[in-house]
Amino acid sequence: xxxxxxxxxxxxxxxxxxxxxxxxxxxxxxxxxxxxxxxxxxxxxxxxxxxxxxxxxxxxxxxxxxxxxxxxxxxxxxxxxxxxxxxxxxxxxxxxxxxxxxxxxxxxxxxxxxxx
Numbered sequence: 001x002x003x004x005x006x007x008x009x010x011x012x013x014x015x016x017x018x019x020x021x022x023x024x025x026x027x028x029x030x031x032x033x034x035x036x037x038x039x040x041x042x043x044x045x046x047x048x049x050x051x052x053x054x055x056x057x058x059x060x061x062x063x064x065x066x067x068x069x070x071x072x073x074x075x076x077x078x079x080x081x082x083x084x085x086x087x088x089x090x091x092x093x094x095x096x097x098x099x100x101x102x103x104x105x106x107x108x109x110x111x112x113x114x115x116x
Contacts, residue, residue, distance in 0.1 A: 001105055003065045003087045006044065010101050012067065015074055015088035023064045026102045028095055032057050039063050046091075046098050050074035055081040055088075067102070069095040 003019035006012070024042040029035040032053055039045050041062040047054060050068045055078050058066045065087035068074055074088055082088050091098040 003044075003089070006065075006102060006105060007089050009105060010091070010098075013090040015079055015090060016082050016086070019065065019087035021064045021087065023102070023106065025106065026099045027063065028099050036060060044102050046095050046102075048072050048095065050078050050088075052077040052081040054078060055086060058082075058086045065089055067091055067098060069093060069098045 001023055003021050003023060006023060007014050022042060023044050025040060026046065027039050027043040028046045029039065030047050030049055032049065035045065036057045039057070039061040042064045044065050044067055045058060045063040046067045046069050048068065048070050050072050054066060063086065067089045069091045071092045073090065079088065
């Protein structure tokens with residue numbers, strides 16, 4: 001599944017041009033230093049921090065996209081910094097619900113990756 005397909009299927013607001021980059025998984029973190037050390041490349045990163053520092057970490061870690069949860073908005077500096085570098089999306093849902101929704105799209109048959 002790519003970023004654009006995910007955004008459409010989950011009705012996420014796109015703050016950047018359409019992106020056909022494939023998503024391999026979901027990473028949730030609000031502490032930028034932890035995200036910088038642990039965010040896997042090609043994952044959808046879900047956070048509630050929508051500033052230019054988030055975009056810098058997303059670019060450094062090579063995540064597929066940043067999904068801002070809980071209905072928060074990206075600030076103008078973040079949107080400008082992301083242009084041509086990383087896709088920004090917005091979810092009105094909590095982090096957990098957003099992560100589960102994305103994860104279920106990525107799993108065959110909609111099953112959770114951790115089983116029972």
